[in-house]
Amino acid sequence: MRSATAVIKQKFTPPPSCDLKGRPFVNKPSLRKKLAEYKRHPFSLVMLALVILSALITAAIVLWIVIHVIIQGAPNLKASLFELEYDSENLSLMPAFFNTLIIAGMALIIAVPIGVAAAVFLTEYTSSTNKFVAVVRMAAETLAGIPSIVYGIFGMILFVEMLFKGFSLIAGILTMAIMILPLVMRTTEEALRAVPDTFREGSFALGAGKLRTIFRVVLPSAMPGIIAGVILAFGRVVGETAALIYTSGTVKAVPDSLLGSGETLAIHMYTLSSEGLHVNEAWATAIVLILLVLVINGAAEFVSNKFRKKY
Amino acid sequence: MINNDLKQIGYTRGDKVFPKFRVKDLDLFYGNFQALKSVDMDMEANEITALIGPSGCGKSTFLKTLNRMNDIVPGCRVSGSVLLDGTDVYGGMDVNLLRKRVGMVFQKPNPFPSSVYDNIAYGPKTHGVRKKSELDDIVESSLRQAAIWDELKDRLKKSALGLSGGQQQRLCIARALAVRPDVLLMDEPTSALDPISTGKIEELAQELKKEYTIVIVTHNMQQAARISDKTGFFLLGELIEFGATDEVFDSPRDKRTEDYITGRFG
Numbered sequence: 001m002r003s004a005t006a007v008i009k010q011k012f013t014p015p016p017s018c019d020l021k022g023r024p025f026v027n028k029p030s031l032r033k034k035l036a037e038y039k040r041h042p043f044s045l046v047m048l049a050l051v052i053l054s055a056l057i058t059a060a061i062v063l064w065i066v067i068h069v070i071i072q073g074a075p076n077l078k079a080s081l082f083e084l085e086y087d088s089e090n091l092s093l094m095p096a097f098f099n100t101l102i103i104a105g106m107a108l109i110i111a112v113p114i115g116v117a118a119a120v121f122l123t124e125y126t127s128s129t130n131k132f133v134a135v136v137r138m139a140a141e142t143l144a145g146i147p148s149i150v151y152g153i154f155g156m157i158l159f160v161e162m163l164f165k166g167f168s169l170i171a172g173i174l175t176m177a178i179m180i181l182p183l184v185m186r187t188t189e190e191a192l193r194a195v196p197d198t199f200r201e202g203s204f205a206l207g208a209g210k211l212r213t214i215f216r217v218v219l220p221s222a223m224p225g226i227i228a229g230v231i232l233a234f235g236r237v238v239g240e241t242a243a244l245i246y247t248s249g250t251v252k253a254v255p256d257s258l259l260g261s262g263e264t265l266a267i268h269m270y271t272l273s274s275e276g277l278h279v280n281e282a283w284a285t286a287i288v289l290i291l292l293v294l295v296i297n298g299a300a301e302f303v304s305n306k307f308r309k310k311y
Numbered sequence: 312m313i314n315n316d317l318k319q320i321g322y323t324r325g326d327k328v329f330p331k332f333r334v335k336d337l338d339l340f341y342g343n344f345q346a347l348k349s350v351d352m353d354m355e356a357n358e359i360t361a362l363i364g365p366s367g368c369g370k371s372t373f374l375k376t377l378n379r380m381n382d383i384v385p386g387c388r389v390s391g392s393v394l395l396d397g398t399d400v401y402g403g404m405d406v407n408l409l410r411k412r413v414g415m416v417f418q419k420p421n422p423f424p425s426s427v428y429d430n431i432a433y434g435p436k437t438h439g440v441r442k443k444s445e446l447d448d449i450v451e452s453s454l455r456q457a458a459i460w461d462e463l464k465d466r467l468k469k470s471a472l473g474l475s476g477g478q479q480q481r482l483c484i485a486r487a488l489a490v491r492p493d494v495l496l497m498d499e500p501t502s503a504l505d506p507i508s509t510g511k512i513e514e515l516a517q518e519l520k521k522e523y524t525i526v527i528v529t530h531n532m533q534q535a536a537r538i539s540d541k542t543g544f545f546l547l548g549e550l551i552e553f554g555a556t557d558e559v560f561d562s563p564r565d566k567r568t569e570d571y572i573t574g575r576f577g
Contacts, residue, residue, distance in 0.1 A: 127385050196421075198417065198419060198421035199421065199423060199424070200383075201380065201383070201417065201421065202417070202421045202422075202423060202483070202486075203423075203433070204380065204383065204410065205378065205380060205410055205414065205415040205417075205487070206410065206411070206414070206433065206434040206437060206486065206487070206490055207407040207408065207409075207410040207411035207434070207437060207438060207490060208407065208433075208434075208437045209407050212437055216433065217423055217433075220424075220425075221423075221424055
């Protein structure tokens with residue numbers, strides 16, 4: 001026996017172009033009718049063409065780059081590129097790959113809690129007219145707009161020259177953490193502001209305190225937005241070269257400790273191509289870099305869908 | 312004699328007998344604007360007290376002083392006293408425990424963006440209930456009390472945001488009941504709902520007053536007349552008239568009350 005809903009669904013699935021009685025749908029005009037309509041409003045047609053064109057240009061550029069990278073890089077994706085140790089024969093990208101994960105991961109571990117906590121303070125503990133909040137927000141906005149090379153020089157003077165006496169992963173990690181901190185803070189702040197006050201009121205009215213309301217109601221509701229910010233931050237670290245060349249250096253190996261120097265994938269690509277001898281391998285590295293970003297994006301999408309499904 | 316009668320329903324403290332809520336000489340300011348002017352009101356247990364008046368008259372503001380939800384509003388200052396069972400809620404009482412005892416339902420249904428079950432269980436968990444079986448019992452009994460168990464028992468794990476407006480509002484009532492309050496404050500609980508859902512909520516309020524003290528703010532005078540035992544009429548921050556609902560509607564003492572309920576303004 002079929003369930004009632006299945007029968008109903010089947011009964012009301014209309015054929016694509018006409019209803020059950022064979023009449024055409026009157027609210028879905030044909031293309032010719034639509035064009036006739038546009039004849040009366042030619043400017044609308046121009047605007048329509050422009051917005052479609054803009055969307056196409058954007059998509060086409062992305063596609064062009066990806067396809068170009070794949071065409072150039074795919075033939076050069078040899079197994080030797082993925083050997084664990086780098087030498088001048090195999091030109092392995094694996095040390096750089098691991099360094100990338102270490103630097104990005106640790107920078108996020110440092111910057112995300114601070115950024116989220118700062119955003120919680122700004123949105124949940126202060127009123128919008130507060131002078132101090134205005135100063136913090138302006139500082140964050142300014143920091144977010146500073147070119148990354150400035151962070152690089154700053155990191156070099158503070159971490160490389162003064163603190164750790166040499167290029168090191170930890171110098172790169174701390175520099176990256178400082179660089180993405182305002183980004184994480186701003187995106188989290190926006191996500192928190194998007195949580196309706198009625199959720200907070202509902203929680204307070206049940207006798208929940210401020211902390212419980214923040215952790216059980218506000219942060220979970222804002223989670224998709226927060227995760228989106230974390231992805232952006234990850235992407236910035238993975239794509240960073242200038243600031244890292246001055247801090248974590250260009251050694252093609254995974255160092256024994258965080259105090260050793262090591263390069264990331266983006267820098268690996270830069271050195272390979274700038275030396276001019278191994279441009280093919282640089283293209284292959286680009287594929288891996290793009291894949292890494294795609295995988296992280298996908299994983300984040302998955303996590304954030306999990307959250308959304310729960311609600 | 313009167314004292315003895317009161318003892319049946321009221322709360323004794325020493326020799327004094329208190330109603331559920333006793334509000335005395337309450338003033339409230341938003342910045343420099345005085346929103347409540349010297350309000351005195353007693354609300355008895357197991358009664359429905361309705362607060363009516365035109366928009367901006369202070370009735371919702373007054374309601375929110377009872378569970379101190381006004382504390383959240385920046386620039387809001389309160390003076391006077393609000394006694395719950397004889398204890399001043401503004402006198403060093405833990406605000407979270409106060410709100411556990413005095414639940415609230417808002418104008419717009421505001422379920423959390425989580426499952427039906429988690430919505431109800433949130434309150435009890437907040438106040439220390441951890442055992443799964445106990446939470447299950449609370450969820451079922453609260454939903455039953457809010458007359459929505461039959462509709463929702465098969466979708467406890469589904470999102471509360473997928474419910475209709477009327478169901479959401481009854482879910483919010485169930486959520487408020489789940490922490491076992493003494494008092495239920497309702498801030499225009501049916502203004503966003505259709506007539507059928509409104510009827511259900513009104514029936515529910517009648518049922519709930521057997522166990523709870525209910526204070527309801529409403530724009531709908533028929534609603535106040537239908538369901539309440541006492542009615543208070545607010546105008547420009549003043550409590551103009553307060554008494555048994557029949558008397559307020561049939562033979563109002565103040566001209567302004569009469570004008571309002573006969574629809575001459577507001």
